[in-house]
Amino acid sequence: MNKAELQKSTENYSIATVGNLATFEGKAFVKDLLKTTSVEVSLGTLQPGCSVPFFHHHKQNEEVYVVLSGEGVFILDGKEEPVSSGSIVRVAPAVSRNTKCTGKEPLAYICIQGKEGSLEQYTMTDGVVEQ
Numbered sequence: 001m002n003k004a005e006l007q008k009s010t011e012n013y014s015i016a017t018v019g020n021l022a023t024f025e026g027k028a029f030v031k032d033l034l035k036t037t038s039v040e041v042s043l044g045t046l047q048p049g050c051s052v053p054f055f056h057h058h059k060q061n062e063e064v065y066v067v068l069s070g071e072g073v074f075i076l077d078g079k080e081e082p083v084s085s086g087s088i089v090r091v092a093p094a095v096s097r098n099t100k101c102t103g104k105e106p107l108a109y110i111c112i113q114g115k116e117g118s119l120e121q122y123t124m125t126d127g128v129v130e131q
Ligand code: ZN
Pocket: 056, 057, 058, 063, 113
């Protein structure tokens, strides 16, 4: 499977899967499947030596990349920044970006994008612990 697939959708939650993360290849976006309203989330993998086929930037969304496995570089406004499993990278909307897998194993990552400056409450200011 190289696309996300909806498993369950109710009025209040939805569940999708890309199958086994170890064998996932390519890129899968889940906003439409999960009907998210504040973030887009995608899962991506790049094979050794491969880059995203284009540079891009955003109009209003910042992105946070969480590297799940592998090694690579983020090219941010022309500057190469090495990343590896466990790296978490925030990129402002206007920054030109690309990602390349430089290791011997695929580079797997999650990308979360949301409108820059829109987060008003989070963790303990938004979360309500229930008894
Ligand atoms: Zn992007």
